[in-house]
Amino acid sequence: MPLRRLGFLTIGLFDDADPRAGHESTLSLIELGERLGFDSAWVRHRHLQFGISSPVAVLAAASQRTRRIELGTAVTPLGWENPLRLAEDLATVDVLAGGRLNPGVSVGPPMHYDRVRDALYPDTGGAEDFGHERVRRLLDLVRGEPAADVEGVEGFETFSRRVQPHSPGLIDRMWYGAGSLRSARWAGEHRMNLLTSSVVKAEESTDFDAIQLSHIRAFRTGHPDGAAARVSQGLVVVPTDGATAEQRARYAAYAAQRTPRTAAPQGPARMMFARDLVGPSERIAEELTALASFREVDEVAFALPFAFGHDDYVQILTDMANRLGPLLGWRPGS
Template sequence: MSRPLRKLGFLTIGLFEEADPRAGHESTLDIIELGEQLGFDSAWVRHRHLQFGISSPVAVLAAASQRTRRIELGTAVIPMGWENPLRLAEDLATIDILSGGRLNPGLSVGPPMHWDQVKDALYPDTADAEDFSHQRVRRLLDAVRGEPVTDFRGTEGFEVFSDRVQPHSPGLGRRLWYGAGSLGSARWAGENGMNLLTSSVVKAEESEDFAEIQLSHIRTFRAHHPDGDGARVSQGLVVIPTDSATAGQRAKYAEYAAKRTPRTTAPQGPARMMFAPDLVGTSAEIAERLHAHAAFREVDEVAFALPFTFEHADYVQILTDIATKLGPELGWPA
């Protein structure tokens, strides 16, 4: 049996038009506000560099923190290869303070996409020396959790200096998430006391069945986490309920999923990456598929992903159906 769903969240990429970026960002903020009104527990934003999606989630979530009062705000995920861990720690702590302790930063590691094309612009003097391993996240963890980042602390004239990141938000260190797509990353996240965002794109290491792969990540993570079976895991899948959709919307959603289905049938590319199938149908149909999903049965938190390229009205319909139809089918609120 599935665990009763304790936390219901959603994820958006926040697309915008190159000629009118404000409209897309405002749409994202409106969607987050709607999520709070519908009772969602969390709203998450993706992170895109040199694309037409949110490039600065810290800025977007700072704005969202002032338009909402209850809903948790997360990133899924910030690619740390683009970031200075100390500076990012300052930004995240500031947003957490402004939001009243509602921030859930999700992180990942690895070289930036199109590294050879972007490295001279991003790290013109240090590209060959940059460390894109888990150690980059470890530096952020230590900074957020209040470890010293300098050996100087004291007063110079009228200025007072701290040896740790300021502001310090005490609870933020327990709300850091790692987006893992492999067994090694899941184990590392557990060993370092993070929470786990299961990815909708995973590496086919021990199986070619997506649900079984995701399940192995969850169990490996919890086996190496200090909290054991109580360690927090959030599952991310593309879920599109059609209960209140128009005929035109249903046709659009079916076409969207059909175009993406071929990549879900076998490992893709040299890295053997597996993609999760999109779940499209009535809430009752989707709930039946989720209850049969090996990984879903072991989580009690989700962040269902909104499709990339839909219209604002589509997102309103999908979120409304998730909150009012699908959530209750899954036992939410628990």
Template sequence: MLSKLGFLTIGLFDEADPRRGHESTLEIIQLGESLGFDSAWLRHRHLQFGISSPVAVLAAASQRTRRIELGTAVIPLGWENPLRLAEDLATVDLLSGGRINPGVSVGPPMQWEHVKDALYPGTADAEDFSFARVERFLAAVRGDKVTSYRGYQGFEQFSDRVQPHAAGLASRLWYGGGSLRSAQWAGAHGMNFLTSSVVKAEESEDFEQIQLSHIRAFRAAHPSGAAARVSQGLVVIPTDSASPSQIARYRAYAEKRTPRTRTPQGPARMMFAPDLVGTSAEIAEKLESNAAFREIDEVAFALPFTFDHDDYVQILTDMAGHLGPALGWKPAAG
């Protein structure tokens, strides 16, 4: 039975009017809270026309909402200084009243060969994009010592750990992984696990079975075992209250993306889950037959990248009013 319902947005904007796109994202988050969603998540895009600074957007969202949890799915740590990111996230978590759920991942930044000289001039070859970067981030958030000095210099006091320290934030850290190794690593390091509509075809070419193996491997490695938190993110588009023209666009969007779901894509052999378009009853039936979905009790359904604001309003309204209840979910009160 589904206990937590969330949604994920890229925060698309027009280069000629970026403010409107960011305002739209904030309005969608406010709508999500009013509909009873448990969480809202932001994708992270650099040098594209989606949210490049999710921490700043979450700070704004935290002041326009009071209950809904706010997450990132995910912040690529290859673009970040782990200590500085820990400071920013702790600050926003305190301002939100303890509602921030940071999701992160590692690996070289996208378009690395083109961006490395701008991002790390002179030090690109020395940067470490392994799990060690996550370990630095975890240590900073958890309040471990990050410097050998603590004390006073004149009238100024210095701490040896990240300030402010947000108690509880460490328990809300997520790792976004698409491989068996990343699932096991996240579990062994006590993180929560975000599994999305993209996985690596390592063991088979059956998306559901691959995702299921990741969930089980994560929990097998996690100190909390079967109680360890996993959130599944699929592209889900309910059409209960959609107009005929919206339904036609939604189906065309999904059909255009369907060919990539049939075989592994690229050198990394990435597998993509099909987008689910239909009435809430139809989608619920498909999800309940999904082997990975049956293993989890919380989701962050992804909103399609290129739809209009009114489309997102319709989709979220149907998710909260029809799809969620069909899966056993109850909207949060207040």
């Protein structure tokens, strides 16, 4: 099927000595994405690192510098979040953006939990639930289920039982980042949209494409919308049509350094990584359409490599929109 929606994902790196410049770079890339006709721009979370730690704040700023492009998180690890407070933040940004927010979430303990536990949950660290129940709580609050048994006027103040502001369409734009068959199925059963990325668990196979395809099909089998349930695929894709010779060499070296990890499952969790697709748009389009998992979707959020510079990202996004997207049947948004 032709590609209907083209998006991109950035980590939003910055220099510790000048964090504003990195955040401005991220915002300007989102603005560029809108001008190029991209349908969506997504940002990652990076806690206690030199990447975006507060996507809701960055996307609130982006919402005021753009008018059409949808804005998402891919993903927000809920182990770091209070579902009630996050629901308030998401609804606020969605209202500011005019209904363009696409929050993606995942579950599991925070990375390096044994080292951050005392700072993050000093009193409740052993009692916190980092499973799917945390997502369910967030979904209920976004949907408008009661958050407290307090309502009406008390003195000069008025209280609401549900999270305010309430953004009615936000619940339909909640995404789940699934890396396992169980999580993909759970997301479908709970009427979420599915984000599938360049990292999956090797459960029933060691063929990345086959694993990703099984996740997409399990998700849609469990979802009330069936084959129409939304899935966005995120792979690392680097078109080189407009790149300089120096950029092409650097991009190729980056991909070569990462390729060995794609040969077999990695670590105790048996994580499988997709191969980075680097080269002319014509070749990348052929490689993508050869993937059974890609043929099952009509939305993508291609990931920008972590360690490149601003000018590199400008070239990559420009080639994605002007060369690769059209080869995949995509038309830019107006």
